[in-house]
Amino acid sequence: MTFINSKRKIVTEATQTFTFSRRAMVVGGLQGAIGAMLIGRMAWISVAENEKYSLLSESNRVNLTLIPPRRGWILDRHGKPLANNRTDFRVDLIPQRVVDGEATIGHLAKLLSLEPDEVDRIREELDKSAGFRPVQIADKLTYDQYAAISVRLPDLPGVAPSQGFSRYYPAGATVGHLLGYVGPATAEEYKARKDPLLITPGFKVGKDGLEKAFDRHLTGKPGAKRVEVTARGKIVRELTTRPDTPGRQVRLTIDAGLQEYAGRRLATQSGSVVVIDCANGDVLAMASMPSYDPNSFSDGISHLEYEMLSKDDHVPLRNKTLQGLYPPGSTVKPMVGLALLEAGISPQDTINCPGAIRVGNTLFHCHKRRGHGSLNLRGAIAQSCDIYFYQMAQRVGMDRIASMARRVGMGQKFDLPFPSQSYGTVPDPAWKERKYKQSWQVYDTVNATIGQGYMLINPLQMAVMAARLATGKQLMPNFLLGAKRPAPAPVGVSEEHLVIIRDAMSAVVNGGGTGGAARMNVPGVLIAGKTGTAQVRRITMAERAGGVRGNASLAFKLRDHALFQGFAPFDNPRYAVACIIEHGGHMIRNEDAPMIASDTMSFLFEPEKAMEKLETLEKGWGGPPAERQARQMAAFRLAKAIEKGQAPPPVADNASNAVAANSAAPAAPAPADDANDAPPPPGSNAAGAP
């Protein structure tokens, strides 16, 4: 059968050979043609498109990495560093490049022997990270650890060891709230600025406090490094390096020694101390304790440590100097006294204090149940008599007092380089009408004159008040050394009145008043001040009948705040101080506001003696803050482990310990050394034994 019209062509051996030759030449020709085409194609790629592919090859080979700039130092008024940089070996994880996160973390944890809560933190940050933001594994590595990671890089995709600088705060926790801390930029910050520097491993931005306020100023210009890398990201060699330009420094008005002293002097209390230079309003110290350690925050804090800090009732995460608002209590009395004098009340006018008076329907008590008897202004301030001020305030009215309060800085928002500040309230009739749509009552005036009710103040404002009472000038707090400011406006009171108030405040401390604990042991320097107690609970009539409960018997959160404001020397004020102890309740004399304030003040006059006293006292408190915090952390970690059942609960006595050990002994094979003391087990060859 034929499938085509084949008869048309007669095929013979000869024609077939001819066909073959022809077709073989076609095949050979095709081969040559394809060969030529391939050469042409190659020429196109390698000559015509050479530039494009050379570029691509270079961008494959060369990796440009930014070198994070060293952060500018933060210096105190004497040039001593409050924040500087330390050379540091560190390891980060670039989430984008990680292949098997769990295995990588496990491997690193073993290499660097990381704590379990650190591993949890890394895991969590890796989950949350948006891919481009580096997650810190560890820093402050030893060179050996750094080398151990570096040699294993090919097996650890996404791991980036680097040598850089890390922020260091020599004073630790005592500067925590003042300076804030630094940390990696957040995904939002990167989206907003699109600066590649923000996602460079090791680069950190200010997160709080002055670090945040002066962030741009402190951030320098990044350097750059061109390195040759393999496809797997391993660095083969460095090509060129342009060094970084460190950030500019910031010089503060803070006195590093005083700041640290104040922080330590706050002891185990939850409180704050602010010291202001009466000459120009420079803030010399602004301590809020307890505080987080900015060193550990800047390294990436562990979940556990954060949990501990946030659960602490001493609120170490809040900057109390600016964000803590307290009823000022009796510390407003000198200010109210000044308002009374201004309103024409004679300093010699007396009031009889019977222990309580009736205002409207309510009976208002003096802090002294039996009363002070007859008092003039000086006595009322020195003894902190409430009745005197209840009576006098009713005579002059709230508006005059509120005006004075504002002039001495209460309720005033200052222009400060801090991200947030709470600035308190000075109530007056107009304010109450605006806020509560209620008319002002006499009892409101009575409450306000003793710094209770609606009146609120923060510790910085209290220090400003002290400085303004001391100088009669409206000093403004300032943190930058040598900052140019207009001359302060006067408070607008006569020097004569100020002398009376300063004298009365000196009597508080040195004249048998309520602040005797603040007496300063510096020859020739007398401190003037005013104590205060701010109630945080309402004392009912029933309780008053049965006797007011002592602070010691109350829960921490219900105890009174203890306050002190003052200045020294009383007759020629140089420094002003304010101290507030949250829920201090005046329970421990050497941890109470007056003595803390005066010791802090004495550091400015006789630092050695003040330090000596502090070191003696600290022994009783369990050492300096860092030591106490480390101990607290260890206890918290143990408690957590017990909660999770990872560690046995501590046993009450040694006996039960011994029982546990004994019951375990028979099960375990006895070690060879112990065998001498133990009888040979039955069945063993005991022939050698005597």
Added chain:
Amino acid sequence: MSIVPQPLTQFPWRVLLLLLAIATFGTLVLYSAAGGSIFPWAVNQGVRFCIFSGMALFLSRVPLEIFNRFAFPAYGAVLVALVLVELIGGVAGGSQRWINLGFMQLQPSEFMKPIIVLAVAKFYAMLPVGEIRRWNAIWPALVLIGFPFMLVLVQPDLGTATMIAAGGVTVMFLAGLPLRLFIGTGLTGAALVPIAFSFLHDYQKNRVLIFMDPESDPLGAGYHISQSKIAIGSGGLWGKGFLQGTQSHLDYLPEGHTDFVFATMAEEWGLLGGTLLIVAFLLLFRWGIRVSMRTPDKFARLTSAGLTTTIFFYVAINLMMVMGLAPVVGIPLPFMSYGGSSMLTVMLCVGIIMSIDRSTKRRANPGNWA
């Protein structure tokens, strides 16, 4: 009569020198690909080349009749081996291309490349002259090609299957089947491509599209081709210099010592090296085609031209692949890519062609053959 002894003049010097040149160049490239070390590739490749050259020389001494006689039995044996591979592979639960003989792993599909040429050539040699334009001249050849093609295709190994089919079809073409058959089939195939494309799954379409434009997926399926083109393109006219290639040494080029060895070479030797290499291969093909045109024996000339084309397919498919003209299929570049089986196959081809050359010369002057 020259003073050089007869066996020496008969020795296929020219082609051996050509092969030696290509293989030496290949070994140099492998030396560079290993970062300037003869280990682990260059030394193995060199030793292999010597062994397989010896094998080719031995084959050149085997009388042509032996190949003729054993063409079908060998075809049968390899076909059985392919079925076995399929069965064992099925048992092992994956795609398997080799049988483990204990001392070596046998990859039957590799042998099928030269043997399909022998078998189809043998068939047309047996076919009476007058039958060549009849149906009988076509279907047995299609069956001969179809079985191994399908078996290799389901392994799955598209590259090898294509080469088997192409080798067989080339012999059919050379045997003198009517030209319009090939043209017609080719046109029909071209017309079917768009229709077939519309039947593909999305991911398959995607693959085809990535092949057309590898830069569209530079980290995924297009990575090999992109990096290969970068290597070739950045080499320029003269190359970056021996041991200076960055794409290969920094591991950007995947498979830089096997399938993509040409890119490794081109990066360091540039267009110059690439042209020289392609010209050398073309010389080899020219030798093979000339051998086939010189020989009067039907089986011998079909075999010689077919085997030459088989080697050509290796080179052409590989080079088209590394230059981004063909999808990535695992076809190595003979004498250049590291690996034993492709060199073995190509040397088998070369050996058989040398044997044909020798028998042609012997027939031309019979007195010389003792």
